[in-house]
Amino acid sequence: MSRSCERPRHAVPPFAPDWALFLDIDGTLLPIEDHPDQVQVPPAARALIQRLDRALGGALALISGRALADIDRLFGAGRPAAGQHGAERRDARGGVHQVQREDLHHRTIQRRLAEFVAAHPGTLLEDKGMSLALHYRRVPELADEVRRFVCTLEHSLPAGFHVVPGKMVYEFRAEDYDKGRAVLEFMNEPPFAGRVPVVIGDDVTDEDAFRVVNRLGGHSIKVGEGDSCARWRLDSPAAVLAWLGDYAAWLEAAGKNGHE
Numbered sequence: 001m002s003r004s005c006e007r008p009r010h011a012v013p014p015f016a017p018d019w020a021l022f023l024d025i026d027g028t029l030l031p032i033e034d035h036p037d038q039v040q041v042p043p044a045a046r047a048l049i050q051r052l053d054r055a056l057g058g059a060l061a062l063i064s065g066r067a068l069a070d071i072d073r074l075f076g077a078g079r080p081a082a083g084q085h086g087a088e089r090r091d092a093r094g095g096v097h098q099v100q101r102e103d104l105h106h107r108t109i110q111r112r113l114a115e116f117v118a119a120h121p122g123t124l125l126e127d128k129g130m131s132l133a134l135h136y137r138r139v140p141e142l143a144d145e146v147r148r149f150v151c152t153l154e155h156s157l158p159a160g161f162h163v164v165p166g167k168m169v170y171e172f173r174a175e176d177y178d179k180g181r182a183v184l185e186f187m188n189e190p191p192f193a194g195r196v197p198v199v200i201g202d203d204v205t206d207e208d209a210f211r212v213v214n215r216l217g218g219h220s221i222k223v224g225e226g227d228s229c230a231r232w233r234l235d236s237p238a239a240v241l242a243w244l245g246d247y248a249a250w251l252e253a254a255g256k257n258g259h260e
């Protein structure tokens with residue numbers, strides 16, 4: 001953790017009409033479930049994202065560790081989004097950008113993880129295509145054993161791969177992309193360019209995006225407890241949805257009154 005990071009305040013920035021929203025999904029918009037496939041999007045949450053998207057002229061992107069196809073399944077296809085922490089990204093015009101995958105390395109790590117998961121019931125391997133995730137949420141008592149295995153594996157990873165710890169999960173991915181880079185790429189394109197970036201996230205991988213928006217003069221908002229580079233904080237996904245609901249209403253009222 002960088003010394004330049006301070007503990008975020010339990011507060012949120014005052015609304016402004018010119019934000020570009022970058023929203024993590026699990027643990028931010030939706031509660032975390034035991035298995036990523038168990039997550040359901042309440043219709044109200046989906047409707048809220050559509051309202052915000054409209055009110056911001058399309059300057060809203062979902063930024064997740066999930067694969068792009070999985071984000072589409074949850075929130076509907078076609079919107080700007082970055083999947084697998086930025087390994088794949090759909091811009092506002094619908095163009096999809098993907099990092100090059102190292103097939104041999106991916107398969108090697110996949111095999112090692114699959115062997116571990118086969119020997120440790122309750123753990124789960126998720127192959128997202130460009131990245132791999134080892135989940136142990138269902139068997140928290142194995143946390144030490146999982147950590148020891150991941151440490152050993154980390155030392156034998158090929159150059160260009162690294163491990164990112166998350167909440168009851170370890171992600172294995174190439175080093176040359178992260179959520180911060182995804183935010184930067186969106187901010188260079190319409191309709192995001194020229195707006196103030198606002199990132200909301202709950203986990204370690206969101207810190208890269210927090211640092212980027214802090215540098216750009218935007219707003220970084222951490223969900224839940226824990227140290228963070230974010231400048232602001234909200235307590236839970238429910239608090240995020242309530243606050244975003246207020247923001248949507250504020251934008252719509254501002255639009256009606258001609259203040260935008």
Ligand SMILES: [Mg+2]
Binds near residue numbers: 024025026027028
């Ligand atoms: Mg998250």
